[in-house]
Structure formats: structure tokens, C-alpha cells
Amino acid sequence: MNPYPPLKALVAFDAAMRTGSFSLAAAELFVTPGAVGQQIQKLEEWLGVALFVRQVRQVQPTEDALGYWKRIQPALAQIADASHRLRDRRNSAVVLSMPPGFATKWFASRMASLLRQHPEIELHLNATPQVIDLERESIDLAIRYFDGQAPELDVTLLLQDESRVYANPRYLAPLDLREPDDVARATLLVTTLQPHWPTWLERYSRLSAARIAAIPRIHFDQSLMAIEAARQGQGLILTSPHLVEAELAEGSLVEAFAHALALTQGYYLVHHGKLPLRPAVATVKQWLIDEAGNSVHVPLGPPS
Amino acid sequence: MNPYPPLKALVAFDAAMRTGSFSLAAAELFVTPGAVGQQIQKLEEWLGVALFVRQVRQVQPTEDALGYWKRIQPALAQIADASHRLRDRRNSAVVLSMPPGFATKWFASRMASLLRQHPEIELHLNATPQVIDLERESIDLAIRYFDGQAPELDVTLLLQDESRVYANPRYLAPLDLREPDDVARATLLVTTLQPHWPTWLERYSRLSAARIAAIPRIHFDQSLMAIEAARQGQGLILTSPHLVEAELAEGSLVEAFAHALALTQGYYLVHHGKLPLRPAVATVKQWLIDEAGNSVHVPLGPPS
DNA sequence: TTCATGGCGTAGAAAATCTATTGCATGGCG
DNA sequence: CGCCATGCAATAGATTTTCTACGCCATGAA
Known part of the structure; x- marks a missing residue:
């Protein structure tokens, strides 16, 4: 009925076979x-069978x-190995999930510092736009x-988001x-998922709905692509300062207005x-919180 | 320190993975x-890890x-399979060891009947002249x-041995x-391991030591070969009636004297x-005892 | 000869495993 | 729409398994 022998006994048997002695086997297993x-x-x-x-x-x-x-030894080794791997990996590995835009624009540049500070950590990055089941996919942390x-x-809040207007300086010049009303002369780069342009225009400009509707727009379904378009001087982008840090630093994007949308x-x-x-996992969590704390917004002001 | 997970838990895990449910797994394992x-x-x-x-x-x-x-499943299957085989084999298999001469001359002709009567038994025959360690070699029964x-x-005594004199009838004629003294005219086929000719001659003949020593002899270190030589008319053999049953039945050997040496x-x-x-094993043991009991010596008497 | 070793056997202690039960959330059914 | 059956979690207590402690024995070395 039961296909398995007493499995604990197999471990003792293996030890006895390896050592050739019950006493040595016992010492190995920490028993009598x-x-x-x-x-x-x-x-x-x-x-x-004897x-x-x-x-x-x-x-x-x-x-x-x-x-x-000869037959069961490899099987036991297999179990030990598979268990060891899983156990070991879970001790040092951290599976971190985040949206692809955030991963590329905010996390990528900081990741090196994380790995430098904590070389013992094996980081698995899962960059997907979908909201995934943490438990089902064995995700330790997600942004x-x-x-x-x-x-x-x-x-835990890492970064409160706001929307600011950026563009390539050569496009802006x-x-x-x-003033905000002047955006009517520009092209708007719109990200489908964060459609904040209407709010921004309503709050800061005095343009009529008709004039707003007349402004040329290019639509993108990923922030990444909209940012890239802005960098190449295709128009104004309204996005999170956290996503354009690198472009601001290298000067390929500058803030066009000081008006932020909370x-x-x-x-x-x-x-x-x-x-x-x-x-x-706790280490990575703390590191993320610290990094986010240091990542304060440095407004560049309008182009000089 | 301990490389193995709780092995009992692996069985439960496997069942749960296969059935996809703790309850079904429990039913399979006959637990709650x-x-x-x-x-x-x-x-x-x-x-x-969850x-x-x-x-x-x-x-x-x-x-x-x-x-x-995916990793431990084959290992468990391997253990189940190896255990099953060993267990199963030991349930139906019987390892029987005996000297090669006895195997050939007495057992071989009866083996078919054993297997016919007990088809469920898997018989492993180990015919070796050495006396081997029953336990070490996992021998169930030895003759x-x-x-x-x-x-x-x-x-258990199967067959009390005795030595009788046999020869091919065409050699005898x-x-x-x-009478025993007449063996001086014949050739003696001697098996090294059962050197009973001197005893037989001393007991039944009146020949002097010198005349006995003068009788031609051929030596064999296995009964099998001596019997074969006798069958082909090379001389007189002094051996166990149990080993020449077949030859007596077919007439290729006949008993030369009625004088048996206990x-x-x-x-x-x-x-x-x-x-x-x-x-x-008990079945085979009983069968051997029964066979031996039926195997009564039928003296053929001197050639007519 | 005596001693240390390494196995066996037994009884009782310790640990593990299982059962029994309750509680909960939910999906199917009337 | 309410009710019941299902499947898992959590707990405490019972049961089974496993380990230790200890004495015994045979042997080979000092």
C-alpha cells in the first residue's frame, strides 16, 4: 500500500553505508x-531483507x-541538493518586482550601489507592467x-509622485x-496611463477647452517611450521628476515650468x-527607503 | 547542518502537488x-519558502x-521503485545454493516440477563448489x-549419502x-573429494594393499566428470546413487555390485x-524435503 | 589478563505526528 | 437570498515513533 520505506531509516542506512559503522553513522547524525x-x-x-x-x-x-x-543514494543526494538550493537561494536571494519605467529610469542607476553595498544579496528583478500576485509568484518585494x-x-511610501513639465532645451528655445498658456504653441506628449495634461492645463492655464483640444498631441502607452520622445525634442512631457533624473542631469531635458501637479x-x-x-529582504527594503529619502526633487527652474 | 528536509513532509508535499488538494492528499495517505x-x-x-x-x-x-x-519527484519515485523491487523480489524470489554436481544430476531434472507446482516462485540457482556465507550473499537456502x-x-538431512559402484554395461560385460576382488581387472574412476575406493576395497575385497595399489586409476576433481567418464565406459565409479539416477534410468550406467558403503x-x-x-522459502524447503523423501534408492542388482 | 571497542536488547523518556474539533470564508443549490 | 457543504487553519490532547540510557557480550590489543 505505502510505497515508501521509513524514510528516516534511509538516512541512517546511507550514513551507515558511507561510514561502514553504526557508531560513526550515529556520530554523523548526532544520535546514539x-x-x-x-x-x-x-x-x-x-x-x-537483511x-x-x-x-x-x-x-x-x-x-x-x-x-x-546504489539506487537510493542518488535519490537522497537529489533531495538534499534540491532542498539546499531552494533554502540557500531564499536566504540570500531577493525577488523584487516593479514597473518597467521605474526600473529603467529610477532603479537601474541605483542598483549598482545596492549590489556594491550588499554583495551577499542575489537580486532578481522582475520588471513587469502587470500587478502580479506576490505570493503566487514568490515575490519578496514589489514597487x-x-x-x-x-x-x-x-x-510603505517610497516616493510621492507629482507631475512636472519637461522638454529638450533645444526644443524649448x-x-x-x-507662462502656461504658451503650451498652446507646443506639442503634448501624452502617456495614456497618466493622463494628467487636462488637469495641469485646467489648473495653471487660462486656455479655453476648445483651444486646449486644438493643441497637437502624441500618445504613448508607456512612460519610457514618451520620455524618449521628449528627449529627442518631439514635445512637452508631463511626468514624474523621478523618471527623468538622468535626463535632467545630462541636460537632455529641462523643466519647462515651475508648476508641479501633486x-x-x-x-x-x-x-x-x-x-x-x-x-x-529587510536589507533591500531599508535600502530602498533610504535611497528614496535621499532622492529629493531639485527643481531646475525655467530655462535661462 | 542536516541536509535533509523532514522527509515525511516530502511525501505529503508530493501527494498535495499531485492531487492539488490537502484533503485529497490526506485521503491518499490515510490521514486527516x-x-x-x-x-x-x-x-x-x-x-x-512558501x-x-x-x-x-x-x-x-x-x-x-x-x-x-520537479526536482524531488523523481527522487521519491526512485526510492519507491528501488524499495519496491527489493521488497517484491524478496517476497517471491528464493535464492538456492548447492554444489554443481548435485545441481546437475539431482536437482536439474526435478526443478521443472518445482516451478510447475509453484509458478509464483522466482528461483535463483547458485551452483558453486565453494561453501559460501549465507548471510553475506543473501542466500535463502543452501544444500x-x-x-x-x-x-x-x-x-535438515535431505539425502544420507552412500557410495555404490557403477559402470557402463558394455564396459562391464x-x-x-x-565379486569385489574382481575389480582388480578394472579401472577405477576416482573423485578427489570423495576418496572412498580404499575404504570400499578394504571392507568388501580380500585384495592385498599391493594388489590394490596396482589397479589402474583415473582421477577427477569433480564428480560430474567422473560420472561422464563412467558413462562412456572408462571404468568403475564409486559414487552416490543420487548423482546417477538419470544414467541408471537410461541404462548408460548400472550397478556393478550390491555392496554399498554407508x-x-x-x-x-x-x-x-x-x-x-x-x-x-518455506515452500521450497518443504518441496525439497518431499522430493528427497520420494527419491528412494532402487537397486538394480548386478547385470543380468 | 585486563581494558577499550562496537555492536545488541530493553525500558522508559522525549519528540514527532496524528486526530478531533472548532471556526471561517465561500460557492453552489434550492 | 439564505442555507449548506466544502476545504483549509488553528489548537489541544492522544498516540505513535524515535531516541537515550544502560547493561551485556565477544574480541583484539596492551
């Missing part, structure tokens, strides 16, 4: 020799034992762009934008709230 | 669902669980040619042997005396 003897006796009973010939002061494996050992409302999860959304760090985090 | 849940929880703790996402009324394996299962003195072993040796059935015999 008697325990090993009993385990092997139980295995012999279950199999209906595995060792007991002689005085020593045991000798039978033919059957040798053959059996999500949302409003922070998620009971059941442990949620001829336009000579001085948003309820932000980049939040989330993880399951039940179990305590493994040390490696 | 709670037991399965606890085992899996223990495994998850040991690995430091294996199932508990949802309402169902569980779903994580990615880690799938990967882990040994000796005097039956073996404490520690369970010993011209010699016209009428021996202290015989064919004994031996096995370790500690454990009770497995049913298959």
Missing part, C-alpha cells in the same frame, strides 16, 4: 548508535544492501505605482514659453504583511 | 487533512513549489554436502565381475536459523 541500529532494523523489516551482517565489533553490508544503496490603499499588504499616487513599496521578512 | 497541512507547513518552515498559497477552499502551488517538486554438524544453522556425509539443507523463513 542504538538509534541507528534501530532505524536500520526497521528498514530491514520493511524490506524483508542489509548488514552483524559481526563482532563490526557490520558488513550484504549484496542486497550494496545494490539498494507599485498606486495610491497606497492596500489592506492585507504592508505598504524657439518656442519661448513664458498626485495622490506614488511609488509604494509593498510586501505581504504576515511573516517577518527574511534578513536579505 | 490536518496532518497534511502540518507536514507541509513544517516543510515550508524548513525551506524558508509552497502553497492558501486561498479559500483551495490551495495553489507557488512557482517555487513547482520547481522544487551442502557435509556431515550435518553446523550449530548456528538450521540443518567383458570384465565379468562376480557414509557419514550427506546432502543437507541448511539456512540461517534465526528469523522465520519467508513463505516462498
